[in-house]
Structures are given as C-alpha cells and as structure tokens.
Amino acid sequence: MQAFGLYTHIRANRIRSGFLLAGLFLLIYVMVFAGALVVEAFAYGEPPLDVILARAFRDLIAAFPWATIAALVWLFIAYRFNRGIIALATGAHPVTRAEEPKLYQLLENLCISRGLTMPRLYIMESPVLNAFASGMNEKQYAVTVTRGLMEALDDQEMEAVLAHELTHIRNGDVRMMVIAVVIAGVISFFGEILFRSLTRMSFGAGGIRMPRRSSNGDRKGGGGGALVAILIAVALIVLSWLLSQVIRFALSRAREYLADAGAVELTKNPDAMISALLKIDGRGELPSAPSAVMEMCIDNPRSGFTDLFATHPSIASRVDRLVRFAGGRMPELPPPTKEASGDSTDTGAEPHAGPWGTALPEGSAQQPGPGQSSSQSQGSIPQGPWGPLFPPGGGR
Template identity: 55%
Template sequence: MAAYGLYTHIAANKTRSILLLGGLFVLVYVMVYAGALIAEVLTYGAGAPADYYLTAAAHDLIKAFPFATGGALLWIAIAYFFHQKIVDAVTGGEDVTRQQQPRLYNLLENLCISRGIPMPKLKIVESDALNAYATGLNQRQYAVTVTTGLLNALNDQEVEAVLGHELTHIRNGDVQMMVIAVIIAGVVGFFAELFFRSFTNFGYYGGYGRGSWSSSSSEQSSSSDNKRSSAGGAIIVIIIAVALIALAWALSQLVRLALSRSREYLADAGSVELTKNPDAMISALRKIENRGELPGATSAVMELCLDNPRQGFSDLFATHPSVDARVQALVKFAGGRDPGPLALPSAPTEGPDDQTRAVDGQTPPPLPKGPWNDATDPAGAGPSGPSAGPWDSATRPSSGPSAGPLTGPWGRH
C-alpha cells in the first residue's frame, strides 16, 4: 500500500503491521519444514529418494504445526511485554524524572501539552553519541530515549526539534512497525541458527520417516543404480533445505525495506509542525550527522534511532535517508536554512617537540583528546575562552565565547 501523505502513511503502517505479523508465521513454518528435511536426511542417511524426504517432512510439519505456532506466539508475547527492557539492556537506557532532567522533561511536556499528545516515558542513555529513538507498542509503553551526548551538544530549540521528531514517529505508528520488524528478524534468526545446528545433531522430527522408509528399504537396495539415485536425492533435499533456511533468514532481514524511508521525512516534517522551527531541525540533523553510533547497540536498535550511521552497500540497504537529503527536503518544503555539514574534529598532529615523543626508550604518554583537553587546560578553555565545538548552534560564530564547554563524542571541548 503506497503512502502519499500523512494519513495514508499511518493507514499503510497499520496494514503493513498486520501483513508482517502474518509473514512471521509463514517464515517460521518454512524454517520448520526445512529443519524437518535436514532431520530426515540425518536420521536415515542417503538411502531414500527425494520424494520420500519431501513427503515425510510435510507430515512432520503438520505434526509440528501447533508447536511452531505456539513458539511464534510466545516470542511475540515476550517481545510485546519486554521489548523495552531488552532495548534498555542493550543501550543502558534508564528512566528519568523531572527532578533528574528538568530541562529535557519540560521540553517534552510542553510539546505534548501544546498538541494534546499523551506524555511518553522519558529515558536517558549515558553515551557521548548524539542520537535519540522512540519505542513502544501501545500508549502505556511509549518511551522517548535520548543520549547525554545529544543533550550536551544541542541547544534547547534543537533538543525540542529532536523530541518533536520522535513524538511524530509515535503518532504515525512508525514505532510499532519497527518493533514488529525487530521481532520478525529475531525469531527467524533464532530458528535459522537452531536448524543449521541440525547438520551435526539428529533432529526431533525424524519419527515419521523412520516407520515409513523402513518398510520399503529392501526394495531400495535392489540395485546400485537405485542407491546412487537415492544418494543424489538426499543431496538435492539438503540443498533445498539450506536454500529455504537462507531465504527465510534473508527475507527476515530485508523486511526493514518494507519500512518506507518516507517515515523519516514525515517525522522531520512533523517536528517542524510541532515546533514551528525548521532551522532547529536542520541544525540538529547537522550536529548529529555521523556522530550517532551507539557502542554495543545492535543493528535493530540503530534502525530505531534518529540517524543510523550504519548504512548499507551504496545505501541500497540503508534504513534512513541521508542527512543531506533530509535537510534539502526541509529547506525546500519548510523554508529552513542549511548551515552545511559540520566537520568532525581532527586529531592533533605530532611534531618534533611533541610531548608524546618517546624519551630514553620509555613509553610515551597518551595524546590529549584535543587542543584544550582537561589535562592541559582544567578550565576547559582555549586561548580566546570556552569553546562549544564545531557542532554548537548553527548561528553561533566560529570563534568567541559560548555558553560553556560541551561534552561530545570526543570528550570535552
């Protein structure tokens, strides 16, 4: 279902959610059938023709059908009730209150009150990365998580724009879609690993084949030609099983491609609609660009984030549009101004008199993090006063005083 506007996008998300959940069960059944094929061959060797293995595996699938369905439903139930705890365990997210984060809490609350949006939970990840994401499958579960690096690097207007982006994801149903995609990838990946191990271990679903083939084994041993034909049939069945497992796994990973990249454009536009400040959204994107990598986070978690620096081959499998494309859309349709990409801080060079030079064979001390590192300047200031780094406000001059030192992905600046 194509989405040409906000309301059709929301409707398309609901339709895709139902289709993806139905697709989850289909992929699980494919995995079980492939596992049954492998188990039949491992149990009885290469003594049967290919059609026997295919028929026996089909009977095994029928017997295993309720167990496979129950396993998929159990996985969905676990993900439904505990996906937030799983994400928090991966990223280190923790709930915060107004007393702990009054600035962030007030910005989010004001946005919600101004538009009549229910207040989601608020979480913080202790990380120098600049990123944020939303999670949840229903109103009671919705949560917005931001990193401490983002709070330190962005001003109030930019943080508000980021919060508006995540609230729009919740309103548009994008969050549910992403969580369901994670569920599908997880359960199919689990079955894929389980059945690939059956190459070295006899499977559970071999009982039916044992009775059926043993009754006709004498007929299959009547000639060497039949034996060779049977061996060839077993090889064909193994190839089919491996191909099915690989296909199911690949489809589970590519399911994210069903999640239109337009969701990010619409979330950016929704943020502008909430804040009435396209420049703040553009400035936030430029600061976050290439600085959002969450250490230890899985690819599934990164796909939930405001910006995902882990792009696919030639952006073919990228889950987000490029920051340039998103900024250009905001400039064209929202009238924003683009300050241009913000350069990453360069590492200090080593000169002949550098303090890191080895002396008398001794191990040199480590390089400072930057020209105004805490070790060399406890006040956190350069020769002309404190500096907020290259990702401070888009309108701030490149030199001169600022509000104070910020903590970014490369330490204090």
C-alpha cells in the same frame, strides 16, 4: 507538507508495514519446512525427492501450531519486558521533572499540544548524539536521549528531535519495529540451530556422513534425493534470513521520512529539524547498543559497503526532503575566525571549516542553492551557502 498528504502517507505506510510484517511472520514457517527437510533427509534411507518433500510438508502441518505458539510466546515476552531489556542493554536510566526540568517540559508541551500520553523520559550517559523511542503500549512508551545530544543541541533543535520520536510513537512505528525485530530474531535463532544441527549430522566423529542410503535405494529411484533436499533446505534458510533483514530495512527506512515530516508538523519549525539532523550526522553510533536498538534511533550511521544494509536513509536525503517539501532552509555557516583562517593578510589561508562543512572565504560570492536564482541569493536576507537562511519577510 500538507496535512492531507502527510496523513495519507502515514496510512499507506501502515498498510504496507502490515503486509511486510505478515510476510516476515510467514518466513517462520518457511524455516520450519527447511528443518523438516533436513530431518527427513537423514531419518530414512534415501527415498526419492518427491517423497521427502511430501513428508516434510506433512511435518510442517503437524508443527504449525507449535511454531505459532512459540512465536507468540516470544512476542509476549518482548511485549512485557521490552522497555526493561532495552534499558539494560543501553544503560539508560529514567529521569523526572525535578532532575531534568527543561527536557521534561519540552516533551510535555509537545504531548499536550497533540493530546498524547506523556511517555517516560530516559537518558543515556553517552557523549554521542542520538535518541530513540521504545515501547509497545501507552504504559510502556519511552523516549531516550543521550547526554551528548542534550549538550550539543539548543532548545528548538531538541524539541524537533523529541517531536520526531513522538511521531514514531503516534504512528505506531515503535510497536511495529519491536515486533519486526523479535520475529527476525526468531528466524535468525532458528536458522542458526538448523545450521548447527546440519553440521553435526553431516560431520560426525567419523568424518563426513551423508544421509543413510537404503539397500534398494537405486531400484527405488532415490538417487541423490536426500542431498537435493538438504540443498533446498540450506537455500530456504539463507533466503529466509536475507528476506527477514530486507523487510526490517524496508520498515525502518520508510518510517524516518514520515517522522521527520511529523516533527515539522508538531513544531512548525523545519529549520530546527534540519540543523539537528546535521549536528547528529556521523556522531550517532552507540558502540554498546545492539543493532536492534540502533534501528530505532534517529540515526543509524553506515558508510561504504555497509550502507547497502542501512536501516535509515542518509541524513543528506532526509535534509533534502525537508528543504524541498517542508519549507526548510539550510543553516548559515559561521564566519571564519582568526584562529581558523590564520593571518588575515595571508591570501593562501585555508577556508574556515564550520560544523556543517567548509565555509566560503571572506569576500567570496555565495552560490545560490538548489532552486535558487542568483537574484534570490542576494540582498539583505541572511545568506547561507544553499540560499537565504529565512524566507523574505519573516524569520522562523
């Protein structure tokens, strides 16, 4: 990717993310209005619907500054304590240069190459393969990797992962995601309180209770105004929650492609980013980590129906973009071994299963990859199942 194209995409994504965050913040006031509708529906007899809506809007105006202050206080708490909260939730611990010299040096060299402030380095003692960046400012920025990732990746692959997380920091993604998670948490929390309050008011000790009806409600034309107001409130609560989740997903998905591209820009090694992603694929689930932390990870695996709510694009689509736009190559599969293929004279032996799929049997022709002709896939260049491992005339 050319620098102009990459930075244009980053700038466009920041503008788009700003609008999405503003929309997320507005959903707080939609929830306040829904709460006002519930209160007005139960507080007074049963006036017409237009009267209930007018009173609820008046309540929203009165509650506007208090709702804003509450949201800002919540954000301030996240701003001050987010790194400690995340470390507590994941069990990650900080490490120094003396404790992890190789990992520390890889991260430090990347920071020096781009003039970035060195973030704190954390390690999770977990066998899964994942990493994430966190923090709201330069004093709080941290990069966390799992022990399993350190053991599974070589130096070039680990450098690519660290560059991916540094790109999130440089692009402001981690700050944006913390804000989005906090605001979405406010909406979910307030929505749950409203539903619980509505349940208590509607289902009391004496059974189902409807809003109080005035003695002359029919003459005032109230009819089912309160019931309609409650249905509107429930619809607003559900819609606000769904939109808050959709906005979170939109923010997460867009930033991963840019972070992959930024990692290639930092390391000049698209092949390392590709092989790292393929090793991480399907092995990144952190069972003890909350969903908000998984949204910040390099991979947040989902499958089946839950893929509809995935916060990350699939590894396959990310690798495809690196191959098509960043000059990356799919790694060559290792040759089959005796242990994997059985007796060499057995023509019915199963193909060897490599770390990224099933290798071709010995003697079989390798197929050209996307965009590769048959002539391009032959010759002395090392061949992988998707085309040449390295470009002609040079390695990585």
